[in-house]
Amino acid sequence: GIQVEQSPPDLILQEGANSTLRCNFSDSVNNLQWFHQNPWGQLINLFYIPSGTKQNGRLSATTVATERYSLLYISSSQTTDSGVYFCAGALRLYGGSQGNLIFGKGTKLSVKP
Amino acid sequence: DGGITQSPKYLFRKEGQNVTLSCEQNLNHDAMYWYRQDPGQGLRLIYYSQIVNDFQKGDIAEGYSVSREKKESFPLTVTSAQKNPTAFYLCASSPRFRGAWTEAFFGQGTRLTVV
Numbered sequence: 001g002i003q004v005e006q007s008p009p010d011l012i013l014q015e016g017a018n019s020t021l022r023c024n025f026s027d028s029v030n031n032l033q034w035f036h037q038n039p040w041g042q043l044i045n046l047f048y049i050p051s052g053t054k055q056n057g058r059l060s061a062t063t064v065a066t067e068r069y070s071l072l073y074i075s076s077s078q079t080t081d082s083g084v085y086f087c088a089g090a091l092r093l094y095g096g097s098q099g100n101l102i103f104g105k106g107t108k109l110s111v112k113p
Numbered sequence: 114d115g116g117i118t119q120s121p122k123y124l125f126r127k128e129g130q131n132v133t134l135s136c137e138q139n140l141n142h143d144a145m146y147w148y149r150q151d152p153g154q155g156l157r158l159i160y161y162s163q164i165v166n167d168f169q170k171g172d173i174a175e176g177y178s179v180s181r182e183k184k185e186s187f188p189l190t191v192t193s194a195q196k197n198p199t200a201f202y203l204c205a206s207s208p209r210f211r212g213a214w215t216e217a218f219f220g221q222g223t224r225l226t227v228v
Contacts, residue, residue: 031214041201043203088156090217103155103157105154
């Protein structure tokens with residue numbers, strides 16, 4: 001079936017620690033995105049990463065499309081990194097993308113001072 | 114500023130009433146989407162539209178209706194037929210690039226509560 005699965009579901013870190021969040025996705029999904037949902041509910045775009053590696057400051061992401069997984073790395077975590085991290089993939093259609101996203105259930109990150 | 118604007122931010126509805134959530138974008142994106150989020154859950158697709166005057170049902174369309182009369186606007190009506198409408202509603206849009214849909218962007222959301 002169509003699936004996007006995230007792990008771990010919950011993560012508690014001390015400020016300054018590093019972490020890796022994982023997203024596994026099925027064959028029916030491509031064009032991975034990572035989002036951070038802030039305490040007010042807004043989804044902030046972190047990465048659009050169908051394949052390869054991207055970096056933005058302390059965050060980086062890698063998608064290995066052939067093995068159906070993506071990783072989000074957070075280095076030197078800060079309390080402001082707390083929130084829920086979602087990965088989402090677009091439904092595949094005839095080799096392309098239908099656009100509408102299938103979301104994982106998220107990883108809830110708590111960074112303690 | 115370019116972006117997606119949802120209004121209102123908070124909405125209270127009495128049982129049996131229809132309410133309409135607004136979503137406007139000035140990004141010139143072709144596709145627009147409505148998602149619903151329940152506490153502690155991911156997002157589920159309600160409706161989407163890839164072109165003006167056309168829209169498709171998502172996974173949980175029952176009790177909802179939409180229209181797409183303008184490229185910039187994709188309002189969502191929560192009807193009295195929706196049995197459990199209390200949730201957080203998010204609107205998104207995405208552009209085409211070389212014929213394929215690419216990165217989606219989201220509005221700030223509307224929190225609907227039935228009283």
